[in-house]
Amino acid sequence: MTVNFRRAVKTDVPAIVAMLADDPLGATRENAADMSAYFDAFDSIDADPGELLIVADRDGEVVGTLQLTFLHGLSRGGAIRAQIEAVRVRSDARSGGLGKRLIEWAIDESRRRGCHLVQLTSDRTRVDAHRFYEKLGFSGTHLGYKLTLV
Template sequence: MILRTATRADLPAVLALLADEERVVDPASVVVDEAYERAFAAIESDRRNELLVLVEGETVLGCLQATYIPGLGKHGAERVLIEAVRIRADRRGGGLGRELMKRAVDRARLRGCGLVQLTSNKRRTDAHRFYASLGFARSHDGFKLAL
């Protein structure tokens, strides 16, 4: 398995992973519209953003987005925000999520980040247990305002 930066060719597979957590969505059925194209181009061109994919052969098994945030906290150390973590529904339970997160944390550590943070929907209780098993602590409450 390889963890690498996503390419435009990976976009349908990534969108398929994000479309439904409970079942495998065929990437060929995903419509990549202009909004997705713009968002991917913005991520790809921003050195503070990475869309990472875990790939086996030609198959995208998992993905996440890492956003590196400069700040004054932690003595000026960058932090990384990890979001949109997904593993294909038919490949869960075999350690792929753990491997994906380990590699993402290693990348952040090599970059000099002082903190890894993530958000997760409150309804994703299995994901919360998973993140806790990786050593993540529930230290803050998050708030969102839909615009």
């Protein structure tokens, strides 16, 4: 079966949300019972030229996703950074290299857009994900902080 990467469309949102909710952390953060906020968020992401919501499509089914955000800044000589977020592979499609292909696609797209740096964050509890990202060449160089507002 062939997997293609494409820009997400609105009808992909339920499948994306299902993948976001399909782990212990996501199960506590996502509320698939009320999809309206997800559809609103999709509309904002889709309209923003600095955002790409990508899905991995296998024979018409969404089996993976990630969001790629392009950040323009003054630091690093005005460099553009790419931020990878919400990387997910559907549970029945894991361990076949799809996650690696998604990240490699994001890195290639970042290069194509002139980015100097690709960055991502990963929850401290996702130890397997940390090993995965390190195998792909990422290094844990920074300590991140978050402030919940809602």
